[in-house]
Amino acid sequence: MAPWMSSGLIYASGLAMTAGSITLLYIVTRTFNFAVASMATIGFIVVYTGVSLYGGLPYQYYPFVLIIGAITGVICYYGLNRPLLYRKAAETTLMMSTLGYDLILLSLIQMYSDYLTYTFKLFPRRVTMSVFDFELYGESAATFILPITAIACLTILHFFLTKTKFGIAMRATIENPTLAGASGINSDRVYLVSWIISGSMAALGGSFMAMAMTGTPVMGMVTIPLMFAGAILGGLGNIYGGILGGMVIGLTEYAGVYFLAKQFGPWILGYRMGIPLFIMAATLLVFPRGLSGIPLGKIIKNLFGQKRGASA
Amino acid sequence: MKSKLFVLLLIGIMALAFVAGCGGTGDGDADGVTTHTIVGILPLTGVLSTFGENSAEVAKLAADDVNAWLEAEGKDWTLRLEIDDDATEGPVGLTKMQSWFGEGVQIFVGPQASGVAQEMLAFANANQILYISPSSTSPALAIADDWLFRFCTDDNIQGPAIGALIKEAGIEHVIFGWQGDTWGDGLQGAAEASALELGVEVNSNKLRFDPMKDAFTSEAALLDGYVTEAVASGVALDKIGFNIITFEQVVPFMVEASKYPQLSQIKWIGSDGTAFSEALLQTPEAAQFALDVKFANTMNKPEDGSANYARVKDHVQELLGRETDAYSYNTYDMVWALALCIDQVGYDSAAVKEILPEVVKEWSKDNAASGYIELNESGDRAFANYNIVMLESLDGWFVPGFFDGLTGEITWETPVY
Numbered sequence: 001m002a003p004w005m006s007s008g009l010i011y012a013s014g015l016a017m018t019a020g021s022i023t024l025l026y027i028v029t030r031t032f033n034f035a036v037a038s039m040a041t042i043g044f045i046v047v048y049t050g051v052s053l054y055g056g057l058p059y060q061y062y063p064f065v066l067i068i069g070a071i072t073g074v075i076c077y078y079g080l081n082r083p084l085l086y087r088k089a090a091e092t093t094l095m096m097s098t099l100g101y102d103l104i105l106l107s108l109i110q111m112y113s114d115y116l117t118y119t120f121k122l123f124p125r126r127v128t129m130s131v132f133d134f135e136l137y138g139e140s141a142a143t144f145i146l147p148i149t150a151i152a153c154l155t156i157l158h159f160f161l162t163k164t165k166f167g168i169a170m171r172a173t174i175e176n177p178t179l180a181g182a183s184g185i186n187s188d189r190v191y192l193v194s195w196i197i198s199g200s201m202a203a204l205g206g207s208f209m210a211m212a213m214t215g216t217p218v219m220g221m222v223t224i225p226l227m228f229a230g231a232i233l234g235g236l237g238n239i240y241g242g243i244l245g246g247m248v249i250g251l252t253e254y255a256g257v258y259f260l261a262k263q264f265g266p267w268i269l270g271y272r273m274g275i276p277l278f279i280m281a282a283t284l285l286v287f288p289r290g291l292s293g294i295p296l297g298k299i300i301k302n303l304f305g306q307k308r309g310a311s312a
Numbered sequence: 313m314k315s316k317l318f319v320l321l322l323i324g325i326m327a328l329a330f331v332a333g334c335g336g337t338g339d340g341d342a343d344g345v346t347t348h349t350i351v352g353i354l355p356l357t358g359v360l361s362t363f364g365e366n367s368a369e370v371a372k373l374a375a376d377d378v379n380a381w382l383e384a385e386g387k388d389w390t391l392r393l394e395i396d397d398d399a400t401e402g403p404v405g406l407t408k409m410q411s412w413f414g415e416g417v418q419i420f421v422g423p424q425a426s427g428v429a430q431e432m433l434a435f436a437n438a439n440q441i442l443y444i445s446p447s448s449t450s451p452a453l454a455i456a457d458d459w460l461f462r463f464c465t466d467d468n469i470q471g472p473a474i475g476a477l478i479k480e481a482g483i484e485h486v487i488f489g490w491q492g493d494t495w496g497d498g499l500q501g502a503a504e505a506s507a508l509e510l511g512v513e514v515n516s517n518k519l520r521f522d523p524m525k526d527a528f529t530s531e532a533a534l535l536d537g538y539v540t541e542a543v544a545s546g547v548a549l550d551k552i553g554f555n556i557i558t559f560e561q562v563v564p565f566m567v568e569a570s571k572y573p574q575l576s577q578i579k580w581i582g583s584d585g586t587a588f589s590e591a592l593l594q595t596p597e598a599a600q601f602a603l604d605v606k607f608a609n610t611m612n613k614p615e616d617g618s619a620n621y622a623r624v625k626d627h628v629q630e631l632l633g634r635e636t637d638a639y640s641y642n643t644y645d646m647v648w649a650l651a652l653c654i655d656q657v658g659y660d661s662a663a664v665k666e667i668l669p670e671v672v673k674e675w676s677k678d679n680a681a682s683g684y685i686e687l688n689e690s691g692d693r694a695f696a697n698y699n700i701v702m703l704e705s706l707d708g709w710f711v712p713g714f715f716d717g718l719t720g721e722i723t724w725e726t727p728v729y
Binding site: 002003004007008011110117118121122123125126127128130131212213214216217218219222254257258261262265266267269270272 | 357359362517518525526527529537563564567590591595597633
C-alpha cells in the first residue's frame with residue numbers, strides 16, 4: 001500500500017471517531033462540543049506519556065485514553081453542561097460553554113507539556129507517534145489495527161444502542177426527551193453516559209490521528225474544522241452518518257490532495273484543508289441532510305427496478 | 313445585608329486589582345528603586361517552540377545577570393522581564409504586543425519568526441514600539457528606520473551559504489521544498505538564486521507547503537516522483553539534492569520520506585530552521601534518516617571564545633538537557649543591549665532606538681555571547697559567518713565546517729563529502 005494511502009486510512013479512522021463524538025453529543029444534548037479539540041489532544045498526550053516514560057506500543061495505552069477521555073467528559077457534563085441544560089440554555093450558550101472548557105483543557109495540556117519538558121527532558125511539542133509503531137505484513141501496524149478498532153468501536157456502540165436496555169432508553173431520550181422522562185427514563189444518566197462515550201471517542205480519535213500526523217499540544221485546535229466538517233457531512237442527526245462523514249473527510253484530505261497535486265502541480269498543497277471542506281459543501285448542496293440523508297435504499301431500489309424494467 | 317456586604321467586597325477586590333494593575337508593568341517605584349519592564353514575546357508553542365523555550369530561558373538568564381550587575385553598580389533601577397507566548401503565529405504575537413503596550417510596555421524582545429515580526433511591524437512603527445528579533449531573517453523585513461531591529465543577518469547572506477553548501481555536496485540537480493511564509497519564501501529565493509549562480513540545475517517542480525502543516529504524506533510521495541523523473545532524465549541519484557527550508561516539520565517530513573528507498577540516497581540540505589533541531593534528536597527514525605542523507609544545515613556562527621558563550625550554552629544544557637540554538641545567543645545579547653541603553657537614557661523607546669547601534673557595537677566587542685555585533689542601516693546584523701551543522705550520531709550535532717561570509721567559501725574542519 002502506498003504510504004500516503006496508509007496514513008490517510010489511519011487519519012480518517014481517527015477523524016471518524018471525533019466526528020462521531022461530536023454527532024453523538026449533539027443529538028443527545030444539543031451541544032456542539034468544541035472541547036472535542038482538546039479531548040482529542042489529551043488522547044495523544046496520554047499515549048505519548050505512556051510510550052515515552054514506560055515504553056511499549058501505543059495500543060496498550062488505549063484503555064487509559066478511554067478512561068481519561070471519559071473523565072474529561074464527566075467533568076464537562078457536571079461542571080458546565082448539566083447546569084446549563086437544566087436551565088434550558090440556548091444551543092449557542094451550550095456551545096460557547098464547551099469552548100471555554102476547551103481553553104481550560106488547552107492550558108492544562110500546555111502546563112503538562114512544560115512539566116514533561118522540564119522534568120523528564122521530553123519533547124511533547126512535536127511528536128511523530130508513528131515511530132513507536134511496528135511493522136505488520138510490510139506495513140505499519142496502525143494501518144490495520146486502527147481502522148479495525150474504529151469499526152469495532154462502532155459495532156459495540158451499535159449493539160449498545162440497539163440491544164441493551166439502557167441503549168434503547170438512550171435512543172428514546174434522543175427521539176423525544178419529554179416522553180422518555182414521562183415514561184421513567186432517567187435523562188440525567190442518559191446525558192452523563194453520552195458525555196462519557198463522547199469523551200472516550202474523542203480522546204481515542206485523537207490518539208489515532210497522532211499516528212498519521214504530528215502530535216502537538218494544539219493538534220486538536222488545528223484539526224477541529226475537519227472534525228466538525230465530518231460531523232456536518234454526516235448530517236448531524238445520525239451517529240453513523242457522523243462517523244462515515246469523518247472517514248470521507250479524512251480520506252479526501254489525504255487522497256484528494258495527493259491526486260490533485262500530481263495532476264495540477266504542487267501549488268495545490270497549500271490548499272490542503274480547503275479540498276475536504278469543498279467536498280463537504282458540494283455534498284450538502286446536493287444532499288442538504290448530509291450523508292445520512294442520502295436515500296440509499298430508494299436509489300438502489302430504483303436502480304434495480306429500472307434494470308428489471310429495462311430487461312422486461 | 314448579605315448583598316450589601318457582597319457589593320462592598322466586590323468593590324474592594326476591584327479597587328485592589330486596579331491598584332495592583334497600576335504598578336504591574338514597570339516604571340513603578342519601591343524603596344527608591346525603579347522597575348523597568350521589557351517583554352519577551354517568544355514562540356513557546358507552535359513550530360518554533362524549541363527555539364522559543366531556549367530563548368526564554370536565555371532571556372531570563374540575561375535578565376538575572378543584568379540585575380546582578382545593576383545591584384553591584386549601585387544603580388537605582390531593576391529590570392523586570394516578562395515572557396509571553398506568540399504560538400509562532402502572527403496574529404497572536406500582535407495581540408500580545410498590543411496588550412502589553414496597553415499596560416505601558418514600549419520595549420520588546422522577540423519575536424523569533426519573520427511572519428510574526430512582520431505582523432507586528434505596522435503597529436510598532438505607528439506607536440514607536442522598539443522590538444528586537446534574535447532570529448527573523450527575512451529579507452523583506454530589512455527596512456531602514458523602522459522600529460524592528462534584528463540581531464541576526466538576513467537571508468540574503470544565508471542564501472549564498474546554502475548555495476555554496478549545495479555545490480560542496482556535489483549536487484547537480486536540486487529540488488526545493490519550503491514552508492510558504494515570509495521567512496521560507498525569502499530564504500528559498502535567496503538559496504535558489506545562489507544555486508543557479510553556481511551552475512546547479514533547479515527542478516521546476518517546487519514543494520511550497522503550508523507553514524502550519526503537520527503531515528507530509530503527499531509531499532514525500534510527490535518528492536519521490538520528482539526524483540524518479542530526474543533520474544529518468546539522466547541525473548545520477550547521488551547528484552540529486554533536496555533543500556528543505558522549514559522548522560521542526562522536518563521530522564514528520566523525514567519519517568514519511570524514509571518510506572521511499574530512493575529518497576535516502578539523495579542528499580538533503582537544510583537551513584538555520586533545522587540546525588540543532590531537538591525534535592529531530594528526539595525521533596530516532598528521523599535522526600537515522602538525517603544521518604543517512606548527510607543532512608547538512610547552515611547556522612549563524614557565534615564566536616566560541618566570546619565571554620558569555622559558554623555561560624549560555626551550559627545554562628540551557630543544564631536546564632533543558634539539550635544543546636541550545638545559535639539564535640539564543642543573540643537573545644542574551646539583546647537583553648543586555650536594551651538594559652545598557654535604558655541605563656543610559658531611561659525607559660524611552662525613541663531614545664533607546666537612537667543609541668542602540670552604538671551601544672551594542674561597543675559592548676559586544678568583549679561581552680556578547682554571539683560575538684561582535686554591528687548593525688546595518690536597516691537595523692539588522694551586518695555580516696556573519698555560518699556554521700555547517702550536521703548530525704554526528706543519533707544523539708548529537710556537530711560542526712564540521714563553516715561558511716565565510718566575506719569570501720563565500722566553505723572551510724571544512726572535518727571533511728564530510
